[in-house]
Amino acid sequence: MGAFSYTVRQAFSQIGRNKNMSSASIFSITAMLLVVGLFFSIMVNVNLMAKNAEDQFDTISVYLKDTVTAEQGMELAEQIKMIENVADAQYLSKDDAMAIMKERWGENGYLLDGVPSNPLPASVEVTAVALEDEDKIVQELNKFDAVDEVRFYRDAIEKVMTISGYIQKGALAIIIILLIVSLIVVANTVKLTVHAREEEIHIMKYVGATNWFVRGPFFVEGILIGLISSILAVVIVGFAYYKFTELFTPRFLILFNSGMVPFDFIIQNLIIIFVALGVCIGALGSILSMRRFLDA
Amino acid sequence: MIEFKGVTKKYGNNFAVKGLDFAIEDGEFVFIVGPSGAGKSTIIKLIMKEVDPDKGAIVIDGREVTRLPNRFIPEHRRKVGIVFQDCRLLPKKTAYENIKFAMDIVHASKRKIKRQVPKVLTLVGLEDKGNYYPHQLSAGEQQRVAIARALVNSPSVLIADEPTGNLDPETAWGIMEILERINEKGTTVLMVTHAKEIVNRMNKRVIDLRDGRIVRDEEEGAYKKDGRI
Numbered sequence: 001m002g003a004f005s006y007t008v009r010q011a012f013s014q015i016g017r018n019k020n021m022s023s024a025s026i027f028s029i030t031a032m033l034l035v036v037g038l039f040f041s042i043m044v045n046v047n048l049m050a051k052n053a054e055d056q057f058d059t060i061s062v063y064l065k066d067t068v069t070a071e072q073g074m075e076l077a078e079q080i081k082m083i084e085n086v087a088d089a090q091y092l093s094k095d096d097a098m099a100i101m102k103e104r105w106g107e108n109g110y111l112l113d114g115v116p117s118n119p120l121p122a123s124v125e126v127t128a129v130a131l132e133d134e135d136k137i138v139q140e141l142n143k144f145d146a147v148d149e150v151r152f153y154r155d156a157i158e159k160v161m162t163i164s165g166y167i168q169k170g171a172l173a174i175i176i177i178l179l180i181v182s183l184i185v186v187a188n189t190v191k192l193t194v195h196a197r198e199e200e201i202h203i204m205k206y207v208g209a210t211n212w213f214v215r216g217p218f219f220v221e222g223i224l225i226g227l228i229s230s231i232l233a234v235v236i237v238g239f240a241y242y243k244f245t246e247l248f249t250p251r252f253l254i255l256f257n258s259g260m261v262p263f264d265f266i267i268q269n270l271i272i273i274f275v276a277l278g279v280c281i282g283a284l285g286s287i288l289s290m291r292r293f294l295d296a
Numbered sequence: 297m298i299e300f301k302g303v304t305k306k307y308g309n310n311f312a313v314k315g316l317d318f319a320i321e322d323g324e325f326v327f328i329v330g331p332s333g334a335g336k337s338t339i340i341k342l343i344m345k346e347v348d349p350d351k352g353a354i355v356i357d358g359r360e361v362t363r364l365p366n367r368f369i370p371e372h373r374r375k376v377g378i379v380f381q382d383c384r385l386l387p388k389k390t391a392y393e394n395i396k397f398a399m400d401i402v403h404a405s406k407r408k409i410k411r412q413v414p415k416v417l418t419l420v421g422l423e424d425k426g427n428y429y430p431h432q433l434s435a436g437e438q439q440r441v442a443i444a445r446a447l448v449n450s451p452s453v454l455i456a457d458e459p460t461g462n463l464d465p466e467t468a469w470g471i472m473e474i475l476e477r478i479n480e481k482g483t484t485v486l487m488v489t490h491a492k493e494i495v496n497r498m499n500k501r502v503i504d505l506r507d508g509r510i511v512r513d514e515e516e517g518a519y520k521k522d523g524r525i
Contacts, residue, residue, distance in 0.1 A: 199386070206373060208402065209370060213401060
């Protein structure tokens with residue numbers, strides 16, 4: 001107990017004594033975590049968009065001419081169901097289409113109330129048994145007179161999935177590089193503070209201090225620096241993301257027909273990620289820099 | 297008891313010490329003399345297990361230091377107090393804190409620290425200078441703080457590496473008086489020195505080194521064989 005409190009007290013006084021070095025480390029770890037946070041936010045949002053795209057667009061939308069009545073539409077849906085490889089076909093009236101869109105936009109749905117007349121066409125939503133069958137089904141669908149336009153997104157979905165895969169791999173690679181860089185930065189910072197106290201450590205060793213007695217304060221110092229950095233980063237990223245979602249969620253809905261990942265989800269994950277990364281980098285950095293110093 | 301049995305240490309191709317054989321009994325006061333490069337510092341480094349010998353064995357208090365696993369080194373060093381020519385006090389700590397520092401390392405209780413630090417300060421005659429920083433103390437006083445620090449954990453051996461090297465003769469005698477007092481209380485004192493005057497007047501055992509070998513080991517010896525006053 002006495003030993004532990006001594007170590008922690010020493011660590012605090014060390015940070016106080018080396019204000020410049022400590023703030024340099026805190027600054028670089030925080031900066032690194034901010035970039036990690038940025039890429040993490042991009043990653044999960046791209047992922048969500050891709051998922052949404054997949055869910056929304058795995059159907060074939062058969063838009064009907066405005067002259068087609070509801071009864072004709074439903075009859076058409078029944079006929080479409082008979083086509084080979086069609087799993088399901090549902091008639092959607094103009095009002096249904098509007099209701100679905102409002103639901104998708106969630107709390108921003110009120111924006112649609114301002115639209116004067118419903119611009120959405122009635123449609124039959126067709127689900128294929130498999131994505132590969134869509135081409136053949138579309139050929140059949142185009143033969144109906146009541147059909148205005150057939151839209152399907154097979155190619156688009158595949159492209160979106162590929163792109164989001166690249167973005168996620170890229171982000172992950174950048175995060176790993178950043179981790180290594182900040183590890184080196186912390187290791188060097190601690191090494192400098194160790195060198196500044198070389199005399200003291202030498203005396204400690206002569207008087208019979210154990211390696212952990214010497215190492216402990218530096219170790220705790222590293223952990224504290226990591227912890228402070230991660231708290232700073234959580235606050236900054238949290239604030240920025242909150243502001244960003246507030247400003248851009250409506251635009252996201254219009255542009256991508258998909259909302260943003262909620263603030264709560266991001267923040268809960270970032271707290272865990274940042275604290276774990278910060279503390280590990282701090283602790284590992286100090287161990288690395290002390291290792292050579294204490295042998296013998 | 298400190299025992300060197302056929303100890304040889306080489307740095308590269310140069311012998312620092314060569315086949316050293318000697319024993320120092322508990323409570324002895326021993327001077328180690330000899331020209332620079334004779335191997336005096338190497339003996340200290342070997343006792344502190346800062347370096348290991350290439351050949352031979354070093355036994356301290358019945359324990360073979362050479363075979364001591366690394367994790368027992370701190371414990372071993374606590375049994376040996378050490379004082380250097382340049383004191384090596386921490387400049388940002390007061391005399392009291394410098395001494396307390398050595399007790400923090402062994403996780404001594406607050407009560408023990410409060411009792412022990414003033415005791416060693418009194419022993420070296422600095423009972424009223426505990427709150428002074430090293431730069432506020434004279435060279436002799438700094439050396440006394442260093443001695444107090446070496447003694448605070450009650451080691452069985454005190455090693456002094458040229459403790460009077462930076463001091464004027466009068467101050468040096470003050471230090472020698474303290475070392476003698478410590479020795480009278482039962483602590484083994486091993487002092488490496490060039491101070492001819494001191495060795496000749498103290499009339500203690502002298503181990504004389506040349507080129508890593510013992511050329512003379514005399515009870516009640518002098519700095520040089522024929523140098524007796």
